[in-house]
Amino acid sequence: MAYKIISSQCTACSACEPECPNVAIYEKDGTFVINPKKCTECIGYFDDAQCVAVCPVDNTCVIDTSYPRYQAA
Amino acid sequence: MLEQNQTAPLEEVMQQIAEHKGCGTSSEGGKASCGSSSAPEDMAPEVWEKVKNHPCYSEEAHHHYARMHVAVAPACNIQCNYCNRKYDCANESRPGVVSEKLTPEQASKKVLAVASTIPQMTVLGIAGPGDPLANPEKTFKTFELIYKAAPDIKLCLSTNGLALPDHVETIKSFNVDHVTITINMVDPEVGQHIYPWIFWKHKRVTGIEAARILTERQMLGLEMLTAAGILCKVNSVMIPGINDKHLVEVNRAVKSRGAFLHNIMPLISAPEHGTVFGLNGQRGPTAQELKALQDSCEGEMNMMRHCRQCRADAVGLLGEDRSAEFTTEKIMEMDVQYDIEKRRAYQEIVEQDRQEKVAAKNAELLELEEEYSEVKILVAVATKGSGRINEHFGHAQEFQIYEVGTGGSKFVGHRRVDLYCQGGYGEEDTLPTVIRAINDCVAVFVAKIGGCPKDELKAAGIDPVDKYAHEFIEQSAVRYFKEYLGRIKSGEIVHVDRGDADIRQGAYIAA
Numbered sequence: 132m133a134y135k136i137i138s139s140q141c142t143a144c145s146a147c148e149p150e151c152p153n154v155a156i157y158e159k160d161g162t163f164v165i166n167p168k169k170c171t172e173c174i175g176y177f178d179d180a181q182c183v184a185v186c187p188v189d190n191t192c193v194i195d196t197s198y199p200r201y202q203a204a
Numbered sequence: 205m206l207e208q209n210q211t212a213p214l215e216e217v218m219q220q221i222a223e224h225k226g227c228g229t230s231s232e233g234g235k236a237s238c239g240s241s242s243a244p245e246d247m248a249p250e251v252w253e254k255v256k257n258h259p260c261y262s263e264e265a266h267h268h269y270a271r272m273h274v275a276v277a278p279a280c281n282i283q284c285n286y287c288n289r290k291y292d293c294a295n296e297s298r299p300g301v302v303s304e305k306l307t308p309e310q311a312s313k314k315v316l317a318v319a320s321t322i323p324q325m326t327v328l329g330i331a332g333p334g335d336p337l338a339n340p341e342k343t344f345k346t347f348e349l350i351y352k353a354a355p356d357i358k359l360c361l362s363t364n365g366l367a368l369p370d371h372v373e374t375i376k377s378f379n380v381d382h383v384t385i386t387i388n389m390v391d392p393e394v395g396q397h398i399y400p401w402i403f404w405k406h407k408r409v410t411g412i413e414a415a416r417i418l419t420e421r422q423m424l425g426l427e428m429l430t431a432a433g434i435l436c437k438v439n440s441v442m443i444p445g446i447n448d449k450h451l452v453e454v455n456r457a458v459k460s461r462g463a464f465l466h467n468i469m470p471l472i473s474a475p476e477h478g479t480v481f482g483l484n485g486q487r488g489p490t491a492q493e494l495k496a497l498q499d500s501c502e503g504e505m506n507m508m509r510h511c512r513q514c515r516a517d518a519v520g521l522l523g524e525d526r527s528a529e530f531t532t533e534k535i536m537e538m539d540v541q542y543d544i545e546k547r548r549a550y551q552e553i554v555e556q557d558r559q560e561k562v563a564a565k566n567a568e569l570l571e572l573e574e575e576y577s578e579v580k581i582l583v584a585v586a587t588k589g590s591g592r593i594n595e596h597f598g599h600a601q602e603f604q605i606y607e608v609g610t611g612g613s614k615f616v617g618h619r620r621v622d623l624y625c626q627g628g629y630g631e632e633d634t635l636p637t638v639i640r641a642i643n644d645c646v647a648v649f650v651a652k653i654g655g656c657p658k659d660e661l662k663a664a665g666i667d668p669v670d671k672y673a674h675e676f677i678e679q680s681a682v683r684y685f686k687e688y689l690g691r692i693k694s695g696e697i698v699h700v701d702r703g704d705a706d707i708r709q710g711a712y713i714a715a
């Protein structure tokens with residue numbers, strides 16, 4: 132699985148963007164989005180998903196269940 | 205615009221000052237008041253030299269010089285219960301305002317455009333939304349661009365302090381004039397009720413632990429700034445029942461670590477802000493509570509009293525926001541010619557006017573020298589800036605409050621009010637709001653006032669005074685006070701302490 136950003140809640144504060152170890156987050160049409168191909172759920176880098184930990188709006192960075200669980204290589 | 209400014213009479217131009225609606229200081233103890241050109245007693249001369257023309261640090265300078273903010277740093281690394289990060293400003297008077305986010309390149313162009321149009325614009329601040337040091341690349345890129353193009357503009361930044369120790373060196377390298385740290389507590393027990401979490405070393409830390417890390421970093425950052433010779437001011441938000449009493453301790457802690465000013469601001473809180481405090485009914489302090497706390501800290505340190513808690517991207521005068529003239533679109537089209545010489549010439553005129561004002565007040569004070577009386581009164585003043593009584597009662601969006609006694613006059617705060625006269629004349633239910641906001645004052649000085657509000661003010665025991673229209677504020681306040689004493693002596697009036705006033709608060713900078 133990857134994380135996704137609920138765009139209607141995103142304030143576009145940009146806090147998550149530089150925290151992502153995989154540079155998976157970018158700005159698009161006024162909010163921030165996660166590239167699911169790059170997101171590793173922070174596995175291999177940090178104990179907590181960085182975007183979740185830093186986001187000021189709770190439940191905005193959430194698991195995207197349409198993707199399979201990320202497998203560390 | 206520039207040419208107009210050069211030829212227009214000073215008074216007129218003064219009204220165009222983008223008088224920053226932010227923060228500042230009054231001088232201490234009622235001895236040297238704001239008009240003083242000498243340093244307050246407990247301030248080192250070299251510090252005074254740096255701040256005396258700074259609109260944020262001297263109420264008197266505030267009438268002549270202006271500052272602006274740019275919002276380049278939207279990300280934050282902590283969460284505060286008085287902040288809703290959906291909006292840039294939790295306590296914005298119009299809830300839901302979001303300031304325009306700028307890139308460093310846009311921001312520096314905007315600053316140069318404003319500075320070329322408004323010669324009083326001498327200070328550039330990066331504050332909220334967000335924490336400038338949680339966005340170090342954007343913040344320092346902006347500083348770098350401005351520093352290169354306009355070395356005469358002073359740079360400042362506001363921070364919550366969490367990341368401060370990591371950046372003191374860079375701050376020093378850009379010659380940053382001063383740093384403001386928002387410090388609401390020095391005790392994690394208190395802090396846990398203000399900060400739900402911080403983002404620290406790749407983790408979200410909550411509770412007492414979060415507050416403990418934050419206060420350690422703030423104190424360390426403050427000490428490092430002091431050691432590096434960078435001026436540091438401390439902002440605190442006064443939250444009744446949570447940190448109000450504790451702020452006296454904060455005051456001591458920051459003073460002992462070298463902060464040169466402490467600005468205690470009232471919490472502004474309403475459910476529609478969507479903040480934790482807004483939603484749980486946490487009230488802000490009354491004007492009287494705020495003043496009492498500031499008074500109790502004053503012996504310890506210079507207090508700032510004229511913080512208007514502006515919105516972060518304001519470019520405007522009192523009661524007027526000129527930011528619409530400087531939208532990104534317009535700025536990008538502008539051909540900005542930055543001319544240091546023109547700015548300098550302009551500022552010389554301002555300097556003269558300033559000297560005159562100080563002289564006028566001192567002359568008035570001389571006559572009071574022989575007198576001594578316990579009586580102190582508050583007066584409210586409708587002003588657009590430049591230290592004069594030059595605003596119509598019905599147009600005032602805020603009143604400046606001066607305390608006057610035989611020791612002299614001093615600026616003690618602002619009261620923001622709704623526009624009483626919005627376009628038309630005298631909306632009925634707003635006048636009581638104004639009266640509530642200033643009902644601890646004996647008089648209100650205005651440039652002009654209608655008959656109807658005049659009667660209602662009188663009925664509320666507030667003397668509406670328009671005879672000092674366009675005169676200097678402090679000189680007039682002292683003159684009025686002399687008359688007031690005279691009237692007490694002759695038995696015409698009896699001096700009574702006036703009650704508490706409600707404040708309608710305005711916007712506030714999240715920092």
Ligand code: SF4
Pocket residue numbers: 134150151152153154155156165169170171172173174180181182183
């Ligand atoms: S979970 Fe981690 S890797 Fe995925 S987007 Fe968030 S910060 Fe990046």
Ligand code: SF4
Pocket residue numbers: 136140141142143144145146147148163185186187188191192
């Ligand atoms: S931290 Fe949250 S609110 Fe801010 S840009 Fe990222 S997703 Fe949006």
